[in-house]
Amino acid sequence: MHIQEELSQRHVLSLTVSNEAGILARIAGLFTARGYNIDSLTVADITQDHGVSRITIVTNGPPKVIDQIIAQLDRLVPVHKVTDLTEAGPFVERELALVKVAGVGEDRIEALRLADVFRAKVVDTTIESFIFEITGTTDKIDNFVGLMRQIGLVEVGRTGVVGLIRGKEAN
Amino acid sequence: MAEKSGADILVQCLVDLGVEVVFGYPGGAVLPIYDALYNHPTIKHVLVRHEQGATHMAEGYARSTGKPGVVLVTSGPGATNAVTGITDALMDSIPMVVITGQVPTQLIGTDAFQEADTIGITRHCSKHNYLVKTPGKLAEVIHEAFHIATTGRPGPVVVDIPKNVQIATAPYARPELKVHASYRPQTKADAAGIESAVEMLAAAERPVFYTGGGVINSGPQASALLRELVALTGAPVTSTLMGLGAYPASGDAWLGMLGMHGTYEANWAMNQADLILCVGARFDDRVTGRLDAFAPNSRKIHIDIDRSSINKIVDVDVAIVADVGSALDDIIALWKQRNHQKADLTEWWSRIAGWRARKSLDYAESGTEIMPQRAIADLYSATKATGKDVIITTEVGQHQMWAAQHFGFDAPNKWLTSGGLGTMGYGFPAAIGAQMGNPDSIAICIAGDASVQMNIQELGTATQYRLPVKLFILNNEYMGMVRQWQELTYESRYSNSYSDSLPDFVKLGEAYGWTGIRIEEPKDLEAGIRRMLETDGPVIVDCRVARMSNCFPMIPSGAAHTEMLLDPSQVEGVMSDEAKALV
Numbered sequence: 001m002h003i004q005e006e007l008s009q010r011h012v013l014s015l016t017v018s019n020e021a022g023i024l025a026r027i028a029g030l031f032t033a034r035g036y037n038i039d040s041l042t043v044a045d046i047t048q049d050h051g052v053s054r055i056t057i058v059t060n061g062p063p064k065v066i067d068q069i070i071a072q073l074d075r076l077v078p079v080h081k082v083t084d085l086t087e088a089g090p091f092v093e094r095e096l097a098l099v100k101v102a103g104v105g106e107d108r109i110e111a112l113r114l115a116d117v118f119r120a121k122v123v124d125t126t127i128e129s130f131i132f133e134i135t136g137t138t139d140k141i142d143n144f145v146g147l148m149r150q151i152g153l154v155e156v157g158r159t160g161v162v163g164l165i166r167g168k169e170a171n
Numbered sequence: 172m173a174e175k176s177g178a179d180i181l182v183q184c185l186v187d188l189g190v191e192v193v194f195g196y197p198g199g200a201v202l203p204i205y206d207a208l209y210n211h212p213t214i215k216h217v218l219v220r221h222e223q224g225a226t227h228m229a230e231g232y233a234r235s236t237g238k239p240g241v242v243l244v245t246s247g248p249g250a251t252n253a254v255t256g257i258t259d260a261l262m263d264s265i266p267m268v269v270i271t272g273q274v275p276t277q278l279i280g281t282d283a284f285q286e287a288d289t290i291g292i293t294r295h296c297s298k299h300n301y302l303v304k305t306p307g308k309l310a311e312v313i314h315e316a317f318h319i320a321t322t323g324r325p326g327p328v329v330v331d332i333p334k335n336v337q338i339a340t341a342p343y344a345r346p347e348l349k350v351h352a353s354y355r356p357q358t359k360a361d362a363a364g365i366e367s368a369v370e371m372l373a374a375a376e377r378p379v380f381y382t383g384g385g386v387i388n389s390g391p392q393a394s395a396l397l398r399e400l401v402a403l404t405g406a407p408v409t410s411t412l413m414g415l416g417a418y419p420a421s422g423d424a425w426l427g428m429l430g431m432h433g434t435y436e437a438n439w440a441m442n443q444a445d446l447i448l449c450v451g452a453r454f455d456d457r458v459t460g461r462l463d464a465f466a467p468n469s470r471k472i473h474i475d476i477d478r479s480s481i482n483k484i485v486d487v488d489v490a491i492v493a494d495v496g497s498a499l500d501d502i503i504a505l506w507k508q509r510n511h512q513k514a515d516l517t518e519w520w521s522r523i524a525g526w527r528a529r530k531s532l533d534y535a536e537s538g539t540e541i542m543p544q545r546a547i548a549d550l551y552s553a554t555k556a557t558g559k560d561v562i563i564t565t566e567v568g569q570h571q572m573w574a575a576q577h578f579g580f581d582a583p584n585k586w587l588t589s590g591g592l593g594t595m596g597y598g599f600p601a602a603i604g605a606q607m608g609n610p611d612s613i614a615i616c617i618a619g620d621a622s623v624q625m626n627i628q629e630l631g632t633a634t635q636y637r638l639p640v641k642l643f644i645l646n647n648e649y650m651g652m653v654r655q656w657q658e659l660t661y662e663s664r665y666s667n668s669y670s671d672s673l674p675d676f677v678k679l680g681e682a683y684g685w686t687g688i689r690i691e692e693p694k695d696l697e698a699g700i701r702r703m704l705e706t707d708g709p710v711i712v713d714c715r716v717a718r719m720s721n722c723f724p725m726i727p728s729g730a731a732h733t734e735m736l737l738d739p740s741q742v743e744g745v746m747s748d749e750a751k752a753l754v
């Protein structure tokens with residue numbers, strides 16, 4: 001007997017939640033307990049009185065599972081609203097990465113040239129290395145990191161995705 | 172404002188919330204609360220023998236009275252012992268509030284004596300949980316905890332209170348109910364769903380009501396409305412294990428339970444229906460059988476208060492997110508307003524009559540041994556003859572399924588069983604809790620020889636509080652349900668399913684001050700049951716039944732509703748790996 005896997009789609013979910021102890025564990029634990037995937041998860045306080053946080057989760061799964069994930073999240077007492085940005089309409093998503101690259105001579109020049117193409121900023125430098133700061137979609141960062149790997153990638157830090165619906169309305 | 176200690180605030184809140192009974196067990200981290208409960212004039216504390224017992228008692232109390240069950244346990248082992256019951260209550264949507272003691276706040280995280288991460292451990296087996304770090308917050312939290320436990324889809328809520336928070340004081344005034352702004356269960360259905368449901372019901376040729384525990388949870392009014400709607404439409408009714416009693420077993424439209432051990436007529440009606448109205452049920456795997464063959468030609472309407480239950484397993488055509496009672500009320504009102512008449516379902520009913528004629532619950536009498544089905548049927552008629560209110564709880568196994576099949580329930584809240592989690596050890600304490608909440612009813616636990624040993628220590632609790640619980644053990648000397656699966660799936664290799672070294676249940680009961688009765692032969696069955704019912708005080712009955720009986724009908728795992736086995740001759744004794752891998 002072999003176990004069959006179902007086809008997955010990537011979805012970006014945006015949640016507003018009460019900013020209280022354990023909320024992150026509640027959400028992360030729901031994903032592990034029910035066998036859902038988390039590609040990335042970001043969380044930060046977004047209100048003046050520190051009452052509400054926004055959590056952005058990139059997940060993947062078959063449509064039915066995505067639907068369940070949303071319903072299950074919505075059921076948690078401290079969760080105010082769950083929006084599936086991927087379904088809700090055009091949205092902007094961004095991720096920030098810090099990319100450390102080491103090299104000398106021609107490699108160094110090539111790294112700077114590529115950084116320029118990707119509009120990455122140099123935020124730290126030594127004679128033999130750079131740290132670039134780059135923002136963009138996950139794909140763009142993947143591409144940049146992929147190219148740097150060929151030059152002399154040392155390490156990468158990524159924030160995970162945040163996203164908002166386009167247009168003037170709050171979601 | 173006058174100040175009160177955390178423990179006093181807690182107890183005051185319980186009083187204000189109408190709590191009459193607390194099931195609990197003391198320990199270091201709850202001593203201040205126990206002191207506040209000392210000789211309390213209105214709150215009765217039931218001292219259990221194991222914290223798991225307390226949780227199932229609270230469940231039995233809640234399910235039979237409609238009020239939330241309340242549990243009080245100490246930190247560490249007290250809390251971890253409660254976890255099974257908390258999970259059970261979550262799976263079966265039972266309103267319960269569990270108060271756990273915790274080490275003082277300054278020791279949290281230091282591996283202090285009897286420290287356990289109760290909040291972490293119960294986070295995913297409770298509906299919600301709280302760690303209360305200051306007495307000033309306590310009243311608000313307790314009121315919210317009861318609100319969350321009892322509204323929407325009910326469930327267990329855990330409140331973890333460090334010992335110093337129980338002792339420290341804070342100004343106290345009875346709090347306003349402040350609930351998370353994000354907690355707003357939808358109880359009233361959208362009009363569009365109700366309208367579709369009414370029109371689909373009116374047009375259906377082969378409708379079936381598929382009802383579940385949600386009808387019971389919604390309150391007795393929901394059962395009354397279900398009966399009314401069934402009468403208006405003339406459609407047949409089947410129910411899950413959890414929903415038994417919502418529609419009376421003596422009603423004309425009753426098909427019996429559906430699913431793995433459901434009746435032939437219930438499962439065939441589901442398979443052949445053109446419309447299924449699912450009311451407060453959740454398409455559990457024990458109900459659907461093989462999914463791609465489940466009710467293949469039907470349209471489906473699903474009423475559930477929990478949106479996440481809808482389209483989780485089976486895609487439905489109409490989703491109605493609402494409290495069952497409220498949705499049924501709306502459907503009935505619109506049905507009447509539109510002047511719909513009962514459709515002509517004669518042909519459908521005649522097909523059902525054909526399936527009923529298979530008499531799928533019949534079994535062969537053995538003559539020399541007591542058939543377990545017979546024991547239940549006799550228990551049913553004997554209890555009915557008493558004219559008293561009867562509450563039945565069960566443990567888990569064959570006896571549970573036989574009870575569901577052969578005991579008729581005509582009212583809600585009279586049938587308490589662990590459906591979702593299938594917890595052996597549930598039934599006996601649940602009967603104690605039910606008896607506590609219903610002193611004038613006859614509370615009977617139908618148990619198995621193996622399950623009953625899982626919380627057998629609660630014999631002492633019933634004795635202490637003079638609760639006249641009846642413990643009716645169908646003793647087949649096996650973990651019968653396990654043995655049955657081994658017979659069906661593993662060529663009768665009975666690995667570890669024999670109940671070796673059973674205690675003498677009669678003597679065991681007597682040791683605790685119970686009356687013990689042993690029933691060994693068919694001719695003694697009726698008299699034995701009568702004696703049990705006529706005896707004041709708690710009675711344990713060791714009813715020796717046929718050891719190798721199997722529970723039929725049965726849909727083997729991975730099979731469709733139409734592939735039920737009706738009797739042992741249809742069993743092959745081997746199974747594919749795919750089928751074996753299913754639960």
Ligand SMILES: Cc1ncc(C[n+]2csc(CCOP(=O)(O)OP(=O)(O)O)c2C)c(N)n1
Pocket residue numbers: 566567568569570571593594595596618619620621622623645647649650651652653
């Ligand atoms: C706590 C727990 N452990 C294990 C099981 C698995 N299980 C289901 S039924 C059963 C046997 C029950 O035997 P008994 O109580 O004698 O009932 P019978 O089936 O013989 O009527 C077992 C072990 C369970 N449901 N719960």
Ligand SMILES: [Mg+2]
Pocket residue numbers: 568619620621645646647648649650651
């Ligand atoms: Mg047994």
